Structure formats: structure tokens, C-alpha cells
Amino acid sequence: MKALIKAEAKPGLWMDQRPIPEIGPDDVLIKINKTGICGTDVHIYAWDDWAQRTVPVPMVVGHEYAGVIAEVGANVCRLAIGQRVSGEGHVIGMNSRAARGGRFHLDPETKGIGVNLPGAFAEYLRLPAFNVVPLPDSIDDDLGAILDPLGNAVHTALSFDLVGEDVLVTGAGPIGIMAAAVARHVGARHVVITDINPERLALAAEVADVVPVDVSKEDLNSVKARLGMKEGFDVGLEMSGAPAAFDQMVEQLVMGGKIAMLGIPARPALVDWTKVVFKMLTLKGIYGREMFETWHKMLAMLQSGLDIRKVITHRLPMSDYKTGFDAMASGNSGKIVLDWAQL
8 A cells, every 4th residue: 555654764754665554353443535635734744852852664644534433353343334433533542541440541551543553644544443433424635634623622612611711822824723722612712712823824814703803913901992891711622832922811811711722832931930820720631532421422513504614725636745835834824635536
């Protein structure tokens, strides 16, 4: 089969031939139809410090996908050949207290498809049946290929009660935009999303009913006044990983406000913890998705009116993957979906 591989310990990815994976009794084999490019894949492509510490070479990468089950293991009984699926990219152990207690997303033995284990940028993917998520007919392969990052957005946005609340989202990347859309969908009053990239802010306004703010040109206090907000924001969703954005969020939240943090700083950053303490803020770190409650909620929201389709700005044949990675690296794209039928 053809696969996109981190073949050498240097920048780049290479299309090459690999054997079709052999599955075990508890696995399924998925024929990949479409994949999404993740920011993690961009880090692997660039071969930055994180990637060098984390990813074994050679490795088939990629973890956002939709496809069809081509084969099932002998012990698999709830899935069928020909069924359309996506899947949870975190493969867990079953030895920890968290996993044995059903809190699978907190398992310390977690390994990532396309990061620690062979990934989905290939014609076929082996996946534990436990991780498979069937796709309803109403959710096509384009959306199916971006459910993994949408799950990050849903996990972050639903960390706190948003009904009637004023929400500040820092970082208008694709996941930040989707989180803002989720916040509006579940009943937030005002949703303000900030960035310094005008193209991403324009995309945010196109995807969701939010207030985009370029913080290099406009002060958030004036935005609050314009919206008729008498106090600060109730909930913050920090999606940028930029220390300045976190500092601004702390300033703009009400006393007792809540922050869900998905963005990862490129390096350790100073935090004025005095402000966090005196404002009695609640901070929650977010990683991945709750298995499998997040999947249930995001599929239900997509079926009940949540529309994030416009966050996909590029649809390309898999053979044109370099164009997709260049677009992602530019910072001027939304989600990019690659079609494996066009090799």
C-alpha cells in the first residue's frame, strides 16, 4: 500500500510503499478514504524539537481520518465489513486506575496513532476495535476526517457550563474556531474570538456567529462596552498557546471565572499566579477527547445543527500533500482534507 512516512530524521514526509497491516483478533482494518492534516502533523513534518523527542523513525503518520472497515478480527462482533467509520486516535492500556475506572482519556499509558503507533496517512490503518467510532450517514467523509480536532474543540468548550455566559476564545486556528462555534451552539450569550491573523479572524466570522477581534488593533475593553457587557467574561477557552493571550484572558475574566486550556506554549512561560489566585480563577488543562462521551456529544451536535463545514478551506488529492502542508504552515488556512482516492 502507499503511505506517507516519516522516513528520515529530518524535515519532510515521503510517500512510499508499505505492507498492508496485519490485524489481530481485537483489531479492524480500515480502508482510508479521507484524512485531515493536524498541527501535530506539521510539527512532525518540520521535525521540531518535540517531534524529534517523540516520533520513532520510520513511522507512518496521520491521525485524522474517515474510511470503511475492510476486515475485522476474530473477536470483533459489533462492527461489520463495509461500515463507515472514524476512530479515537489515543490507544490506551487497561492497567491504570483511570482506565479500569472507565476514565479512559486519563490513562497514562496512552499512545497516539500516527505519533507513537503507525498512522492513518496510508491506504489502510490497523486500529483496535475498541477505538472505532461508526459514522452516521448524515456525516460525510469530509466531516468524518476532522472529527478528531472537532473533538478537541468540544472537549474544551464543554468543560464548563456555557448557557447564557460570555465566552472569550483566544486563538482563531481551526480548533479555536470550532470551539467558538460549539459555544454558540450550546447557548453562550456573547462569544468573542481573538487573534492577530486577519485571515483566520475572517474565517471565524464565516464559520460561526462570533465576534472576531484583532487584539493588535482593538482593545477588548471597548469590545465589551460595544456588546453591553457590564463585567468580564465568564469562561475563557485558551486555544493559542501564546503566553500573551493567556495573560490577557486572566485580565478579562470575571472574579471566579473559569479557563479551559488546550493551547500548548512553544516553551515554558511565566504566569502571574497572584492574579489567578486573587481572582479565584479555575484552570483546567485539556488533552484530546473524553472517551467516548466527547464523540457522542459532537456527533449529536452535528446532527442537530452545528455547522463547522466552512472551517475546511482546502480539499486536495493525497498526491498533492505538500501543498496542503505548505498551506497549514502558512497560518492562513483552516482545515485541510486530503482525498486518498486521488493518489
